[in-house]
Amino acid sequence: MWGLKNGALAGFAAAAFLAGSVAHGADQAAEQPANQPFAYIELDVPYVQTPDAVVARMLELADVQPSDFVYDLGSGDGRIAIAAVRDRKAKGAFGVEIDPKLVDEAGANARRQGVSDRVKFDVQDLFTTDFSRATVVTMYLLPDVNLKLRPTLLDMPAGTRVVSHQFDMGDWASDFHERQGRRNLYLWVVPAKLDGKWTLKQAQGDDLVLELDQRYQRFEGVASRGGTRHQIRDGWIRGKEVHFQLYAESGVHHYAGRVEGDTIVPLTGWGGEEGWQARR
Ligand SMILES: C[S@@+](CC[C@H](N)C(=O)[O-])C[C@H]1O[C@@H](n2cnc3c(N)ncnc32)[C@H](O)[C@@H]1O
Numbered sequence: 001m002w003g004l005k006n007g008a009l010a011g012f013a014a015a016a017f018l019a020g021s022v023a024h025g026a027d028q029a030a031e032q033p034a035n036q037p038f039a040y041i042e043l044d045v046p047y048v049q050t051p052d053a054v055v056a057r058m059l060e061l062a063d064v065q066p067s068d069f070v071y072d073l074g075s076g077d078g079r080i081a082i083a084a085v086r087d088r089k090a091k092g093a094f095g096v097e098i099d100p101k102l103v104d105e106a107g108a109n110a111r112r113q114g115v116s117d118r119v120k121f122d123v124q125d126l127f128t129t130d131f132s133r134a135t136v137v138t139m140y141l142l143p144d145v146n147l148k149l150r151p152t153l154l155d156m157p158a159g160t161r162v163v164s165h166q167f168d169m170g171d172w173a174s175d176f177h178e179r180q181g182r183r184n185l186y187l188w189v190v191p192a193k194l195d196g197k198w199t200l201k202q203a204q205g206d207d208l209v210l211e212l213d214q215r216y217q218r219f220e221g222v223a224s225r226g227g228t229r230h231q232i233r234d235g236w237i238r239g240k241e242v243h244f245q246l247y248a249e250s251g252v253h254h255y256a257g258r259v260e261g262d263t264i265v266p267l268t269g270w271g272g273e274e275g276w277q278a279r280r
Contacts, residue, residue, distance in 0.1 A: 078106025159239035203275030
């Protein structure tokens with residue numbers, strides 16, 4: 001027996017829910033031996049499948065590569081994790097699913113498709129699973145579930161890609177969004193953490209002290225040198241890649257860099273400032 005947590009139905013079209021999860025629940029009830037009590041599973045999200053074409057597009061948006069390890073949170077029949085290793089040749093995929101019957105089904109699907117050496121499914125609650133080794137996270141959940149996962153996702157290594165079918169992440173705007181008919185697909189690239197103080201050494205001249213104020217993948221701030229303060233505007237971060245404009249008396253200077261731990265090194269090919277480096 002399964003049940004939905006309060007509000008878990010919000011956001012899903014009733015028709016999709018009825019076609020998916022209720023049918024599945026009916027199967028489960030029919031197969032339960034009469035003399036055994038039901039194991040009660042509390043779902044945060046009903047079971048509704050992502051159509052195969054949308055699965056393919058999600059993995060394409062995440063740019064899944066053979067070096068990637070993909071986690072699907074709430075993996076249902078395993079289709080996203082299986083497609084990640086079968087079609088995109090991800091080095092591994094893991095499906096986290098709270099319903100044991102779906103975990104069995106996903107395992108059988110992986111065996112049937114000859115990919116069970118690279119994809120695993122486990123009965124786990126997505127809120128207590130450690131998915132920190134994922135380089136790509138996929139999900140078809142619900143708005144409030146996405147929001148609860150948001151702090152954990154934002155804490156993942158910079159550059160981790162997160163793709164959500166249908167629901168966004170509140171005020172963490174996506175890096176990319178597209179519609180597929182009635183469906184929404186969102187991509188986020190976990191931004192490097194830039195908030196706080198940096199010292200920027202230039203090829204010539206004194207160091208600048210940067211004080212950056214980051215909100216998700218955007219930031220602004222102030223650059224000080226002696227008693228002079230310059231505005232930093234239009235800062236954006238995509239994974240480890242960083243861009244910002246420094247407004248000085250001499251004009252607007254563009255900086256393009258890459259965050260490597262506690263250092264930002266210049267990126268070439270952007271026509272920006274050269275010969276600088278910033279350190280925490
Ligand atoms: C909308 S379905 C998505 C299934 C699959 N990812 C897909 O896109 O086809 C959401 C899945 O999350 C599972 N689920 C719900 N609450 C969960 C929880 N707390 N932990 C893990 N899985 C959960 C449901 O059983 C269901 O299979």
